[in-house]
Structures are given as C-alpha cells and as structure tokens.
Amino acid sequence: MENKNPAHFGVSINCRAPKKCYIMNKFLHLFFLSFTILALSFVSLEAQKKKPGPVTSPTIHADGKVTFRIKASKAKNVMVTGEAGKHILVRGDDGIWSVTLESVGPGLYGYSFNIDGVGMIDPGNMNLKPGRSPKTSILYIPGNASYDFKDVPHGTVHYHAYHSKPINRLREMQVYTPPGYETSKQDYPLLVLQHGHSDSFASWFGYGKAHWILDNLIASGKAKPMIVLMADGHPIPESYGNGRDPANTEELRRDLMEAALPMVEKLYRVKSGRENRAIVGLSMGGLHSLTIGLNELDSFAWVGAFSAAVPEQNAVKVVLEDSAKTNKQLKLLWIACGKDDFLLGENKEFISALKKNGIEHEFIVTEGKHSWPVWRGYLANFAPKLFR
Numbered sequence: 001m002e003n004k005n006p007a008h009f010g011v012s013i014n015c016r017a018p019k020k021c022y023i024m025n026k027f028l029h030l031f032f033l034s035f036t037i038l039a040l041s042f043v044s045l046e047a048q049k050k051k052p053g054p055v056t057s058p059t060i061h062a063d064g065k066v067t068f069r070i071k072a073s074k075a076k077n078v079m080v081t082g083e084a085g086k087h088i089l090v091r092g093d094d095g096i097w098s099v100t101l102e103s104v105g106p107g108l109y110g111y112s113f114n115i116d117g118v119g120m121i122d123p124g125n126m127n128l129k130p131g132r133s134p135k136t137s138i139l140y141i142p143g144n145a146s147y148d149f150k151d152v153p154h155g156t157v158h159y160h161a162y163h164s165k166p167i168n169r170l171r172e173m174q175v176y177t178p179p180g181y182e183t184s185k186q187d188y189p190l191l192v193l194q195h196g197h198s199d200s201f202a203s204w205f206g207y208g209k210a211h212w213i214l215d216n217l218i219a220s221g222k223a224k225p226m227i228v229l230m231a232d233g234h235p236i237p238e239s240y241g242n243g244r245d246p247a248n249t250e251e252l253r254r255d256l257m258e259a260a261l262p263m264v265e266k267l268y269r270v271k272s273g274r275e276n277r278a279i280v281g282l283s284m285g286g287l288h289s290l291t292i293g294l295n296e297l298d299s300f301a302w303v304g305a306f307s308a309a310v311p312e313q314n315a316v317k318v319v320l321e322d323s324a325k326t327n328k329q330l331k332l333l334w335i336a337c338g339k340d341d342f343l344l345g346e347n348k349e350f351i352s353a354l355k356k357n358g359i360e361h362e363f364i365v366t367e368g369k370h371s372w373p374v375w376r377g378y379l380a381n382f383a384p385k386l387f388r
C-alpha cells in the first residue's frame with residue numbers, strides 16, 4: 001500500500017508495510033532536519049568570522065597609552081578633541097580611524113570626535129557626559145585622589161521626577177544620601193548643588209563625580225555626612241542659550257523653595273534649621289546659588305559659587321545694603337575662579353562690591369580655565385568647610 005504522508009524533506013519510501021514505512025520516513029525527516037540545522041550553523045559561523053566586530057573606544061593600554069577609534073569609511077578628516085587635547089586620527093584600510101596617545105595621566109576627561117566638521121560622541125564608548133546637547137564621551141583613568149572610586153563606604157544617588165505646582169512644570173532632580181543613610185536613624189544637613197548652562201540635573205553625578213568626591217571626603221573624616229540635592233537649572237527650556245535669564249532664575253527659586261526642598265525634607269531625614277542648609281553651583285549654577293542663596297538667607301547659611309556668571313548687583317542689593325545682618329546670617333560665602341577663566345573679570349568686580357559694602361567672604365583664584373577638572377577640585381575644597 002502506498003504511503004499517503006511522505007516526509008517533508010522531499011524523500012519518502014513507498015512500501016507495503018505502513019508501520020515500517022512510517023518509521024523510515026520519520027527517520028529521514030529527522031536526519032535531513034539535523035543536517036539542515038548543522039549546515040545553517042556552519043554557514044552562520046563562517047559569516048560571523050567574516051563580519052567585523054564592533055569598534056570599541058577608547059582602549060587604555062597597560063603601558064599608559066590610550067587609543068581612540070571610530071569607523072567612518074567615507075570621512076575625509078577625523079579629530080578627537082577635549083580635555084586631553086586635540087589629536088588627528090589616521091584612516092586604516094578597514095575604514096577605521098585611530099590615534100594613540102603616548103601618555104595620558106590619571107583623570108576624568110571629556111572628549112568628542114569631530115568628523116568633517118561635525119562634533120559627536122564616541123559610538124564605541126557607553127560612558128557619556130549628561131548634558132543639554134550630549135556630544136561628550138568620558139575617558140576615565142584612575143589615579144586622582146579626590147574623585148577616584150575607592151574602596152570606602154559609598155552613598156546612594158536617587159532619581160526623582162515630579163510635577164512642580166508653583167511653576168506648573170514637569171521637573172527632575174537627583175538626591176545623594178551619604179554612606180550608612182539606609183541603616184542609620186540620624187538626620188543630615190543638606191547641600192543644594194547646581195550645574196552649569198550646558199549641563200543637566202545629572203551632570204554633577206554623571207561627570208562631576210560629586211558622589212565619589214563626597215564618599216572619599218566623608219570616609220577620611222574631612223567632610224560631614226550630608227544629603228545633596230541637584231535640581232535642573234533650566235525650568236524654562238528656552239533658557240538654554242541664555243544662562244543669565246532672570247525669569248529662569250526666578251522659576252528655579254520658586255521650584256526649589258516651594259516644591260523641591262519641601263519634597264526632599266518630607267522624603268529624607270534632613271536636619272532642620274538654616275545652619276544646616278548650603279547652596280553652591282558652577283558657572284550658571286553659580287549665578288543661581290548666589291542669587292537664590294543670598295536672597296534666601298533665612299533658609300541658607302552657607303553659600304558658594306564656582307566660576308560663577310555673577311548676578312547683577314541689583315539682584316542681591318538686599319544683602320549689600322545691610323552688611324551687619326548679612327554677616328550675622330552668613331556662616332560662609334565662598335567664591336572661587338580660575339585665573340584663565342573667561343569669567344574671572346566679573347568675579348573680581350563682584351568681589352569688589354562685596355568688599356565695598358563690608359560683606360565677609362572668601363575668594364580664591366586658582367590655576368585653570370572654565371572646566372570640570374577645576375570644579376571637581378572646588379567641590380573637594382568647599383564641602384569640608386560646611387556645617388562646622
């Protein structure tokens with residue numbers, strides 16, 4: 001009797017013993033299925049051997065050299081620029097451009113590729129600097145004492161999204177709690193730490209490594225354990241492009257004082273009292289910290305600014321006009337700027353106004369430009385002064 005159900009792989013056996021024929025056809029079916037799978041696997045493996053792997057960059061070599069790579073087959077000119085300098089890449093036959101730096105010291109470096117005039121991140125590097133227009137990748141070489149990740153107790157960085165009723169906007173912020181917070185019952189002082197114009201609420205932790213700096217300072221006993229709040233400095237999105245926008249600063253003040261701080265005080269164990277509140281920021285954040293902090297001395301006793309875009313004197317006239325009250329309320333007014341910073345001139349003018357009006361303060365001029373290596377150092381110097 002003819003088999004009416006031949007095997008699916010084009011081979012069947014006609015026989016007069018249906019049971020035996022069924023078994024043989026099943027065997028042939030399994031044989032050809034296994035053969036096909038094996039053949040496809042072989043083809044796939046061969047294809048994988050020929051297919052180039054992903055380009056990883058940068059590579060930190062054992063001898064201290066660093067190699068940057070990017071695939072850009074049709075590019076004409078490729079450079080890497082940033083805090084490690086400007087370097088021209090050379091194209092290989094495989095379309096991969098590369099350059100090897102002979103010596104890069106320990107540190108945290110921001111860099112970007114420039115391909116035929118277009119700046120971009122390194123697609124081979126997952127470590128990116130948070131910001132308004134992200135185009136900076138991160139090269140991290142351990143060895144810097146202040147912001148290295150060390151074998152010490154570490155704090156926790158929390159993320160919050162919330163609707164700010166005072167300004168009717170969606171807002172985001174991060175909050176750092178110090179090592180041991182989750183297992184202790186004590187209350188902690190609070191530092192408000194603000195970012196610069198091109199950055200975001202995530203920049204101080206994602207690139208500034210404020211949490212590692214504080215972990216190390218707390219572990220060494222140089223700084224008091226503290227909670228840190230970092231709010232987004234652009235509540236008005238259109239203020240990106242105008243870091244001195246007074247309306248933006250005012251919205252930030254309202255959000256901070258009426259929404260963000262009350263929420264943090266509700267969710268976290270924050271010590272009460274103005275003597276347990278500090279505010280500091282870099283660049284645009286320095287403008288924010290000086291404007292908000294000096295006008296809210298009933299809430300902040302510690303105010304600082306790193307390379308600040310300083311406020312107009314009229315914006316802080318209440319402080320300048322009553323030096324006796326200001327000096328009584330302020331435990332510290334700390335301002336720092338690099339000697340090669342383009343904002344040094346206006347910082348000196350602001351300091352002259354403070355001196356003229358008898359406002360007690362500390363002002364330091366250091367080496368450096370308007371850059372993150374400078375600001376990390378300022379935080380490492382400023383935090384130990386707080387809450388003493």
